[in-house]
Amino acid sequence: MNFTTPLTIGSLQLHSRVFQSPLSGVTDLVFRRLVRRYAPDSMMYTEMVQASSLRHLKEIPRIMDIDANERPISIQLFDCRPDFLGEAAQIAVQQGAQTIDINMGCPVNKITKNGGGSSLLRDPDTAVAIVTAVVNAVNIPVTVKTRIGWSDDEINILDFAQRMQDAGAQMLTVHARTRAQGYNGTANWDWIRRVKAVLSIPVIANGDIFSVESAVACLQQTGADGVMCSRGTLGYPFLVGEIDHFLKTGELLPPPSSIDRLECAKEHLQNLYLYKGERGILQARKHLTWYAKGFSGASELRTHLQEIKNVAAGVDLLDRQIELLAQLV
Numbered sequence: 490m491n492f493t494t495p496l497t498i499g500s501l502q503l504h505s506r507v508f509q510s511p512l513s514g515v516t517d518l519v520f521r522r523l524v525r526r527y528a529p530d531s532m533m534y535t536e537m538v539q540a541s542s543l544r545h546l547k548e549i550p551r552i553m554d555i556d557a558n559e560r561p562i563s564i565q566l567f568d569c570r571p572d573f574l575g576e577a578a579q580i581a582v583q584q585g586a587q588t589i590d591i592n593m594g595c596p597v598n599k600i601t602k603n604g605g606g607s608s609l610l611r612d613p614d615t616a617v618a619i620v621t622a623v624v625n626a627v628n629i630p631v632t633v634k635t636r637i638g639w640s641d642d643e644i645n646i647l648d649f650a651q652r653m654q655d656a657g658a659q660m661l662t663v664h665a666r667t668r669a670q671g672y673n674g675t676a677n678w679d680w681i682r683r684v685k686a687v688l689s690i691p692v693i694a695n696g697d698i699f700s701v702e703s704a705v706a707c708l709q710q711t712g713a714d715g716v717m718c719s720r721g722t723l724g725y726p727f728l729v730g731e732i733d734h735f736l737k738t739g740e741l742l743p744p745p746s747s748i749d750r751l752e753c754a755k756e757h758l759q760n761l762y763l764y765k766g767e768r769g770i771l772q773a774r775k776h777l778t779w780y781a782k783g784f785s786g787a788s789e790l791r792t793h794l795q796e797i798k799n800v801a802a803g804v805d806l807l808d809r810q811i812e813l814l815a816q817l818v
Contacts, residue, residue, distance in 0.1 A: 492736040496714055498691060499630030499659035501587055503561055505530035506715030507704070507733040508662070508693060509722060511537055511565040511590065511634075514772070518554050519760045523753065524722060525559070527730025532561045537592045539605075540568035540577035551765075555585040563632070567592035569604030571618040575626035582627050588660075589623055593635040596668045607636050607668035613649055617656045624657035632660040634695070634717075637680040640669035650684045650692075662693040662717050672720065681711040693717050701741060704732045724779025726753065747784040748814050754780035755807045762800045770799060777803060784814060 496503045509516065509524050511534035521533045536552050543550075555562055564581035566589060568574050578589045593616055595606030602608075609616040616633075623631045633653045638644030650661055663684055665676035676696025685692045694713035698704050699721040707716055722728045731742050745753070754777050761769035761776070777794040781787045790810050797803040 508532045508717040510719035523726040537565045540573040563588040565590040567605045571622035575622040578623045578627045588630045590632045620656035630659040633658045634662040660691045665696040701735045758803045
């Protein structure tokens with residue numbers, strides 16, 4: 490497959506086959522801007538939005554914020570009620586979404602116990618009704634992100650995928666783990682290969698994409714139309730761009746230095762505070778610990794970063810570490 494050619498999802502044409510996964514508590518506007526700096530053509534996703542909650546809110550939640558210049562962009566929705574999802578999809582279009590992605594893969598109990606996320610793998614009739622309702626509600630492509638099954642004893646992705654396509658989904662992203670696995674064990678990419686063999690819509694591979702090398706290996710093994718990066722971008726917003734650049738040029742970009750990563754962490758902290766205020770500082774703590782890896786003194790730095798109470802404290806810690814690393818160059 491030629492990965493330099495555009496990818497068509499229904500009426501939308503993308504100039505990158507590398508996607509940034511929606512990640513709850515992570516893929517807000519600030520994070521997406523960092524990823525997009527290195528991967529301007531890649532599809533980004535909002536954090537997942539519960540469809541039923543939109544019906545009761547007087548204003549659009551901050552989670553659906555989209556920059557006016559942010560393209561390509563998708564809003565991910567979850568719920569188990571087709572009518573609510575249809576209404577929510579219409580709101581998402583008004584917000585600027587270019588595709589609607591329906592989450593049918595989240596393994597978290599608070600989502601699955603209410604019939605959303607990966608629990609829909611056990612209720613394909615409702616999943617079909619959801620896709621049908623959303624397709625009928627909007628005039629932009631509708632996509633689905635799911636897993637290979639509920640457990641090793643309930644792997645039903647081939648039938649499920651076919652039903653999603655028949656209902657009108659125009660792209661399917663498959664995380665090659667079961668719901669029971671959560672994020673443990675190894676992603677079984679062979680199931681993605683089997684899904685690709687039975688569908689005519691684009692199939693995107695997800696699971697264990699942590700490097701350019703793993704992305705290439707996954708694409709070779711599965712024949713998928715593209716890859717979606719998830720946990721590999723935590724503290725490393727460079728990954729999507731690195732993979733995209735390699736697929737288009739065959740060239741491996743030099744990896745960012747530890748100093749580069751800490752400078753990025755500093756920017757991430759400052760912008761989260763500008764965007765979200767004090768709540769942004771609390772959210773920044775986890776991001777900062779993800780950046781602080783792979784150099785002498787990283788463990789101690791992570792401990793201190795987890796306790797910051799303001800931007801100045803975080804910047805001071807990062808600047809001091811940057812200065813120490815600069816002396817070693």
